[in-house]
Amino acid sequence: MDKKQNVSRAVIRRIPRYYRYVSMLRANGVPRISSRALAESMGLTASQIRQDFNCFGGFGQQGYGYNVEKLCEGLADILGIHRQRKAILVGVGNIGKALLKNFDFKASGFDLICAFDADKTVVGMDFGPANIRDVAELYDYVDQHQPEVAVLTVPHGIAPALARDLVGHGIRGLWNFTGEDLHLEGLGIPVENVHFSDSLMILGYAVDAGDPSATDE
Amino acid sequence: MDKKQNVSRAVIRRIPRYYRYVSMLRANGVPRISSRALAESMGLTASQIRQDFNCFGGFGQQGYGYNVEKLCEGLADILGIHRQRKAILVGVGNIGKALLKNFDFKASGFDLICAFDADKTVVGMDFGPANIRDVAELYDYVDQHQPEVAVLTVPHGIAPALARDLVGHGIRGLWNFTGEDLHLEGLGIPVENVHFSDSLMILGYAVDAGDPSATDE
Numbered sequence: 001m002d003k004k005q006n007v008s009r010a011v012i013r014r015i016p017r018y019y020r021y022v023s024m025l026r027a028n029g030v031p032r033i034s035s036r037a038l039a040e041s042m043g044l045t046a047s048q049i050r051q052d053f054n055c056f057g058g059f060g061q062q063g064y065g066y067n068v069e070k071l072c073e074g075l076a077d078i079l080g081i082h083r084q085r086k087a088i089l090v091g092v093g094n095i096g097k098a099l100l101k102n103f104d105f106k107a108s109g110f111d112l113i114c115a116f117d118a119d120k121t122v123v124g125m126d127f128g129p130a131n132i133r134d135v136a137e138l139y140d141y142v143d144q145h146q147p148e149v150a151v152l153t154v155p156h157g158i159a160p161a162l163a164r165d166l167v168g169h170g171i172r173g174l175w176n177f178t179g180e181d182l183h184l185e186g187l188g189i190p191v192e193n194v195h196f197s198d199s200l201m202i203l204g205y206a207v208d209a210g211d212p213s214a215t216d217e
Numbered sequence: 218m219d220k221k222q223n224v225s226r227a228v229i230r231r232i233p234r235y236y237r238y239v240s241m242l243r244a245n246g247v248p249r250i251s252s253r254a255l256a257e258s259m260g261l262t263a264s265q266i267r268q269d270f271n272c273f274g275g276f277g278q279q280g281y282g283y284n285v286e287k288l289c290e291g292l293a294d295i296l297g298i299h300r301q302r303k304a305i306l307v308g309v310g311n312i313g314k315a316l317l318k319n320f321d322f323k324a325s326g327f328d329l330i331c332a333f334d335a336d337k338t339v340v341g342m343d344f345g346p347a348n349i350r351d352v353a354e355l356y357d358y359v360d361q362h363q364p365e366v367a368v369l370t371v372p373h374g375i376a377p378a379l380a381r382d383l384v385g386h387g388i389r390g391l392w393n394f395t396g397e398d399l400h401l402e403g404l405g406i407p408v409e410n411v412h413f414s415d416s417l418m419i420l421g422y423a424v425d426a427g428d429p430s431a432t433d434e
C-alpha cells in the first residue's frame with residue numbers, strides 16, 4: 001500500500017475512524033468484511049469507502065471483501081501507529097492528569113516519555129506512564145531527548161509563546177488542548193486543536209432534530 | 218433559513234467549524250466575507266461552502282459575499298446555541314473537573330445545571346458553574362429538572378448501564394467521554410463520543426508527512 005501524495009484532508013481525517021472500527025472487528029474475531037457492510041455500520045456509502053481506500057492503493061479484492069487483519073494493519077501503517085513517536089506533555093492540571101492516567105498514547109502511535117509542570121507539588125510524581133519534571137528543565141530535556149510531539153495542556157495565556165519555543169527546540173507537532181489558536185502557519189508545523197465544543201454542538205443539533213444519525217457512535 | 222430534512226452527516230459535522238470561524242471574524246469586526254475567502258482560510262473549496270450553506274437555504278447574495286453578523290446568527294440558529302438546553306455532568310474526576318472549570322457550555326448552547334459524583338469529598342463543592350451533588354440523588358434530580366443532555370465522565374465500566382438508566386429517565390442525548398461504546402442505537406438517542414485518539418492519530422500522520430494541512434488549525 002502506497003502513501004500517496006495529495007490525499008485530501010477530508011479522507012485523512014476519516015482514517016482514524018476506519019481504524020477504530022476495523023480494530024474492533026479484529027478484536028471481535030471477524031475475518032472479512034465487505035465495503036457495503038463496513039459502510040452500513042459507519043453511516044457512509046460503500047463507494048466512498050472504496051474511494052477512500054483507493055487513495056492508499058486499496059486494501060482488498062473487489063467482490064471478496066476486505067481481510068480484516070490486513071486492512072487493520074494497512075490502516076495502522078498509514079497512521080504510523082507502530083512508529084511510537086516520542087511525545088511530552090506540558091501542563092499537569094485536570095486535563096493533563098486525565099490524559100496521563102486514562103489515555104492510551106501507545107494505541108495512537110505515541111510513546112509519552114515525560115510530563116512537565118511548574119507546580120512543585122506534582123513535580124517528581126508519576127502519573128500513568130510518565131514522570132513529572134519541573135518545567136524549568138523543559139527545553140534541556142527536549143534538546144536531549146528530541147521528542148517529536150508536545151501535548152499542550154497548560155492554562156490559558158501561555159500556549160502561543162510556549163508553542164513557538166518548543167518548535168524552536170525541534171518539536172514537529174502540537175496537540176493543543178488549551179482552546180487558544182496558535183497561528184503557527186508560517187512555521188509549517190502541524191497543530192491538532194481539540195475542540196470539545198464542535199462535538200457538543202453536533203450533539204445539540206442531533207437532540208433538537210431527534211436524529212441520532214449525525215452523531216459519532 | 219430553513220432547517221431542511223436529510224442534510225447529510227458530513228455537512229452537519231462541518232457546521233460547528235464554520236460557526237467557530239465566522240464567530241472569530243465577527244469578534245474581529247469583519248463585516249463581510251466571500252465564500253472564496255472563507256474557503257481559503259478553512260482549507261475548503263468555495264463551491265463546497267456554498268453547497269453546505271444551501272442545505273440550510275443559503276446565507277447570502279451571490280457576488281456580494283456573506284454578511285458576517287447574519288451568517289453567524291444563522292449558523293447559531295442551526296446549532297440551537299440560543300436554546301441553552303439543560304445539561305448535567307456525571308463523574309467529577311479529572312476530565313469532569315476540567316470541563317466544569319474550563320469549558321464554556323453556554324457558548325455551545327447548553328446550561329450546565331448540576332454535576333454528580335459518588336465521592337463525598339467533592340459533593341457539595343462548586344466547580345465552575347455547577348454545584349456537585351451525591352450521585353444517589355441523580356435520578357430524582359433528572360425526574361424533577363428534566364435536563365436534555367448528560368455528560369458522561371465516569372470511570373470505565375459503568376457507562377453503559379448508567380446511560381441506559383439516564384435515557385429511561387428522559388435524557389435525550391449523551392456526550393460520552395468514557396471511551397466506552399454505548400450501543401444505544403435501538404433507543405434512538407444521539408450519542409456524541411469524544412475520541413481523543415482520532416485527533417492524535419491525525420497529528421501523527423501530519424507529522425510523518427511533514428504536512429500541516431491535514432490538521433485542524
